[in-house]
Amino acid sequence: MQGRIFNTTLKSATFGLLQFSQQQRWLHSRNKKAMELIAKGWSALKEVDRVIDYCELNDRRLIPLLKASKENFELALEADNSNTHARYWLSKLHLKYHVPGACKAVGAALLVEAANMGDPDAQYELGCRLRVENDYVQSDQQAFYYIEKAVDQLHPGALYLLGAVYLTGDCVKKDTASALWCFHRASEKGHSGAAIAYGSLLLRGTQVPESLTKFNAKRGSPAKRAKVNEGSVLKDSVEMAKEQFEVAARAGSDLGLKWLQRLEEEEKYLLAQNSSTETPS
Template identity: 30%
Template sequence: MGTLSLAVLGACAVLALDIGAVHAAPKQPAPKEPVAQTPAKPNLFDLKRELPSPYSANVQGAQPTTANPNADAAYGAYQRGRYVTAFREATKRIEANPKDAAAMTLLGELYNQGLGVKPDPKRAHEWYRLAAVQNDPNAMASLGLMAMDGRGQPKDEKAGRTWLEQAARKGQPSACYNLALIQLASDKPADLAAALANFRAAAEAEIPAAQYALGVLYLQGKGVAKDTTQAAQWFRRAADNGDLGAEVEFAIRLFNGDGVPKDETRAARYFLHAAQRGNAIAQNRIAKLYVAGRGVPKNLVEAAAWNLTAASQGRADAGLDQATAGLNPDERKRAEALAADRVSLAP
């Protein structure tokens, strides 16, 4: 999608208030930036190794992918960050029941991430394999990514896909998402349909990256009828689950009334939140809103501060420079101090 442009009213007419973005597209490198580009998503359709592990806490807004009632002390210790205890308790469980797949997967995860023990991909792979033999979908999902990466075993993309397919058939959310990325890269219509189904399964399990991906596909009309309302809804869910790119995309929809009722004040809140999380595009956009007094009270000091913060990440804006050039020395000093604080606190 191209950029959307709104003219700034009155004395601020020198500043083009471009509230729009180019979302990441499948099978393409990061798009060129005529005006804006969705942040942190240039590799949206690459495999996402940072998705929640079977036993991880609430990562990127996603719910844990395991709800095993027998996880007891081992799982609870892992969730609280007590990894040595988790290792000990999982080991006890396997001693008591050599077919305890959940405990095996937990040991695999600890060795894979090096939590409470020295990282050991080969031992992680061994524990995942034992759990997979017991039909544990979380172990299958982890084996799939390890095969794709060549961790703990020779790299084998075919085997990795097979493991992901097995896990996805059992409804494992991160496997559904990663398999969908592979399927999306195919030119086969059947793979595209399967990718959409897998994205949806992962999205309904509250995997924010999958929700973002569905938003992009509805915005593009790829594999589905183009539907800006559906796109906005999925961007909202992803944003509310912590996806930074989706926060910016949903803010854009709100500001322009694209697929959602226009609400500049709410859009500004999303832009501001993403800006505070260190997103340069959001920092640039909230600066423009402060200049124009759209969605937020007009405040040239805040505008200059956010403009400087975005510029520190390589997103300079001559229009904003011009719009804030009239600050007096004290105002300029305050803006620079605010920007320095925000840069120092950036993730």
């Protein structure tokens, strides 16, 4: 009797595991198909972005690309209705581009859905739109809510925006240390604006908070951590600022290049000054 119960239980468990495995494979296949469609739609949209500055927004030559992009994003949602990327990119098509059948209301609804489902790009864009486009609605708190959600996922644009908010004291108490932290993390992800803001603050003599110094030390090599523990200063503010401007320059920022040129000129000037004072009369 006990053996029969054991066999029945074993069969039930095996059947359950088999069902779970099949469901996982089905979900993976569905997600893979959706991502392939998103890649096709994104590729068509990138081609639109490449040429859109050189033609009219409703140029007929763009219509096939916009249609292809919209169709692929819609098919991606059909393949996987839980895919937040498809929702976000489809919302951008409706809100930003002159695609046939575009509807601002549909775009807004898709953007809110994607943000509430946890997509960081959607959260950041929704937060920005709530701050800028709602003149008659007290939406600052809502905007800040979505921006903070994106910051929690280390979205570089959201980090930069939150850093600017802390730096200026707009809607929150002014907090330079928090601003530096935000700029630092955004700069790590290649955000040129954050890198320039961080570098500029360093040149102005703003002290890097201890929490950020310890955070960097923990992520560094054992030798670097030892130096920090000894209390030695690893880099002066000019060298740290230079690194930030290099980040901006690599991201294609002309302002980053200008800052680097300015620092190089300052270094040459100081070297020349030192040489002239050391030369015996």
